[in-house]
Amino acid sequence: MRIFASIRIAGRALRRNKMRSLLTMLGIIIGVGSVIAAVSLTSGATKQVEDQVSSLGESVVTVFSGNFTSGAQRGGWGSAPTLTVEDAKAIAALPNVVGVSPEVRDREQVLANGLNWNTQVMGESPDYPQIRNWGISSGVMFADTDVRSLAKTAVIGQTVADELFPGVNPIGQTVRIRNLPFLIVGVLAPKGFNLFGQDQDDTIVVPYSSHMHRITTRTFVNSILVQAANDKVINSVQNDITELLLTRHRSKEQDFTVRNQLELMQAVTATSRAMGFLLAGVAAVSLIVGGIGIMNIMLVSVTERTREIGIRMAVGARAADILVQFLIEAVTLSAIGGGIGIAGGVLISDLVGYWQHMPTVTPFGWIGIAFASSAVIGVISGFYPAWKASQLDPIDALRYE
């Protein structure tokens, strides 16, 4: 088969009608572009979740107050007053538990160095950096004695350090929270944005006891972070915590929820995956629409060029030569459309990722699939018109006006 000649003929025919060729490709361009953009954004999100799972460690269990698995919602995670510091202490005594941190959270306007800043203030135990696998970049974490003495000590995130102490070493300085001076003993290592686009470094960590008695007046905690010895004992630790808290709370209805990190992340991953499937479905539909567009234009083209087909047959083109020529035209259209769509999709996802602080992963597998499927669409949608062209009778085609 004289493929090269056919490619040349097809290329010439397409160049002759540039605008029409471009419009014909548009369906494929949009289809492929949206697949690639959707997939690179969703797989970026999925990858970030996976990174967080591995950075948090799979052996972390979170106890939330309130039961969000039962039908009776009570205002969401960590809002119902059911968990106490005593619960956390009891959990710490369980076997295979290596770290516990009762957690209280609050947003505060803080002052330091003549500047002020609105940030999240969290009450935690000294185990917190270890549980969250979060290093201290300078200084130290506050100690157990600080918790017991309700000390006004604090560890700050990098963003807070940058905002309140530009060009100054924050260690040894004070930050005023609700007008109380807290001594800064350490700075947390930068951690970046989380899955929901929040800046994790925009935070101040103080002893939970100080938070509950000096900054706010609370008797309940939002949640309790628990670190198990390793990920093999995680299930038994989860069961132990559930049993322990049920006895301690003496309630028939479970008023807390125990989740390990993996389960939490799986929920998020499943959501983003479902989103990916939805977008891929939409994209598949527009690929089919693009294919119909190509078929339509190819049919028009065959009719327009009936005389050309007749001339080619008269000088010795076989039916297969004509078939291949028009097939190659259709495939060239859809493959170029696919190529433009891939480039556009990558570009769009990168731009969106840049503006929205979302990570993107260029999905090379999907790029291959997208390119191959647009070529296949070309073959499928081009086949009928090409076959029609190849079955023309040379005499009838020559007489066509």
Place this chain on the structure above:
Amino acid sequence: MPINPVIKLDAIEKTYHTGEVDVHAVRGVSLDILPGEFVAIMGSSGSGKSTMMNVIGALDRPTGGHYWLDGIDVSTLDRDELADVRNEKIGFVFQGFNLLSRTTALENVEMPMLYHRERISAHEQRERAMHCLELVGLAKRGDHHPNQLSGGQQQRVAIARALVNRPTLLLADEPTGNLDTQTSIEIMGVFQKLNDQGITIIMVTHELDVARFTKRMIILRDGKVVTDKAVEPRSVAEKELQLLRQEQQAVKLVKE
């Protein structure tokens, strides 16, 4: 030993079934055409000349009779084999040129080589196409598109295209139909030169003057052969051209 005919028609018939009446365009034509012949087919409009040419050119199948081309029974060939016969053995010059528009003269001439069974290198394609354009005196117009060429020039491109695969048989349906006298004579000069080189030529024409350049004249009426005779005396294109120029010269002299 008798020479084998290039073309042997045996009771060829072609009937078109259109609507209620059948049109018998060709009704029982039997002919032998030997290698090296130069035949003119004449007849009034609708007498079946084009229909017969299409059958001889393996473009159309007869509805009756047998047709041997170079000893091959064409009626037994399938679509692809017919395409190969058209490609390798026959050069066809159509009544209306039938060049590809928006394609240069050179590319038009190269086209039949794209469909040749044996691959011809791009370089050789170019050379052969150029050679054929030279043969018809159009070497300088290779990169012109058909709409940039005169009717006579387009006809010559069509002849070059018909020659490029070195056919044994050249078929031309009214090659001078739309051309003035001088251009017609020039085209006939090309044909005579080719015929002298050994190519068998069959040509349809309305004009007796044009038929005089051939060697044998066949006249059709209502799809049947009514006359089949040698052309005597035969015109020679070069001489006719000279005569024409002298006449033109004379006209000019008289005017001055």
